[in-house]
Amino acid sequence: MNQNADLLRKLKTIVGDDYVLTDKEDLIVYECDAETLDTALPDIVVLPATTEQVRDVIVVAREYGISITPRGAGTGLSGGATTISGGISLVLSRMTKILSVDPTDSVAVVQVGATNLSVSQAALPYGLYFAPDPSSQIASTIGGNVAENAGGPHCLKYGMTTAHVLGLKFVMMDGSIVKIGGKTRDLLSLDLLGAIVGSEGTLGVATEATLRLIPRAQAVETMLAYFETVESCGQAVSDIVAEGIIPAAMEMIDNLTLNAVEDYLHMGLNREAAALLIVELDGPEIGIAVHRKICEEVVQKNRSIGLTWATDDVHRTKIWKARKVSFGALGRIRPNGYVLDGVIPRSKLAQAIKQIHEIGLKHQLIVANVYHAGDGNLHPCILYHRDNHEEVNRVVAAGREILELCVELGGTLSGEHGIGVEKMLEMPLVFNEADLLAMRWLKESFDPDELANPAKMIPTPRACGESGRPLSRHQMMSSTC
Ligand SMILES: Cc1cc2nc3c(=O)[nH]c(=O)nc-3n(C[C@H](O)[C@H](O)[C@H](O)COP(=O)(O)OP(=O)(O)OC[C@H]3O[C@@H](n4cnc5c(N)ncnc54)[C@H](O)[C@@H]3O)c2cc1C
Structure with a gap:
């Protein structure tokens, strides 16, 4: 345990006594994220409230050679916020302020601990919203979304988080505070923003984000369709896109999940269906009716065994609830x-x-x-x-x-949950040694002492179990290191 008395005193001076946690019963709350196969207690949990406090914590951590693992809400699904090498869990969840919403430029500036949903709620009075909508949006933070380049059902049409982040206030691992980007897209300088979004806390700590807001669509249509086979459901998805339609979202759940959701919500889902498909269309009033008709025809051509359209927003919310509770509902099994x-x-x-x-x-x-x-x-x-x-x-x-x-099959390891500790050992399935070396160079130039979320994303000898910490999954898979 790295709980040097001097170090603790300095950390408490920065954030206050109440915001430095060292008791085991407090630390255990932070032993993993929502990926519970990999667990490890942090040595210390620190909860800063400002960018300056984040900077001062980083400076002290560097002085003592102790690592920093940033953490938002801990809803990550790849072990990104898990302190697999111990050190400080730097929890940003006190930094929840929506600093400004500018309807003229369609931009919001927020602290990174603000939840995804709170940004859209703040933008609602202006007819705007933040498009990336991870199913965890009620809890997950903007910092976590940025670090994971989070997606969500509606990212099919609107793009991932990276398409909606215009700027960041970012604390580098030498303690300097930099402002990258701003209210408009910077297309001239080296794309540091592009490097940081999706870097999973391995390059430094974001403290504020400038986000692009987009107007709410004039019209929305939501279809729920059932299929006798998973194949015909999959074919309907391909056929809709082949018609030249990019729905706002196309989500599918299988029979097992559907039944778990029905057991939980009792909303009258068809328990016999092999697959359930939700298709959401949005856009101007004019035109959406045409797309609705085409989608209906495609679904029927693929032998749908039942189809319904949301009649109003309440009905639409109910349909989406079936999708959004699905992982939780599986806990019944x-x-x-x-x-x-x-x-x-x-x-x-x-x-x-x-x-x-x-x-x-x-x-x-x-x-x-x-x-x-x-x-x-x-x-x-x-x-x-x-x-x-x-x-x-x-x-x-x-x-x-x-x-x-x-x-x-020609795909890749992650669509939105990131690599973290969970898929690190699978990285060589997709990237060769030269690719991984290029990533290591980038990491080293931001974090030469390897103190920012170490043993994550990029496989290195240290990440493969030389840190002296028991890495349960790594030990099992160590032959691939
Ligand atoms: C039920 C459920 C549904 C989900 N649905 C989706 C979905 O639809 N789409 C999707 O993309 N994900 C989804 N996720 C995964 C998860 O919610 C996202 O990855 C989310 O972006 C994580 O946010 P968080 O605040 O919980 O971050 P955490 O889990 O706390 O951290 C995630 C990563 O970000 C880093 N980090 C956090 N804050 C900062 C910061 N300020 N600066 C630098 N690094 C930082 C951490 O070190 C870690 O590597 C889901 C998770 C659950 C449990």
């Missing part, structure tokens, strides 16, 4: 779920679904499936009991096979 995040070309959807099912059978595991189907982003969720170590081994092996499958 097993207490733990390992959510994967592989991406495949949309045309391979049916094949991937079949092979994922076979991987589940082979390892005698229950695998539920939720998909951002429009962009081929799969979220197979392997259900298990965390205390059953033998089962956990099978979960890890099946998870790796699913990721290998995604890569074999």
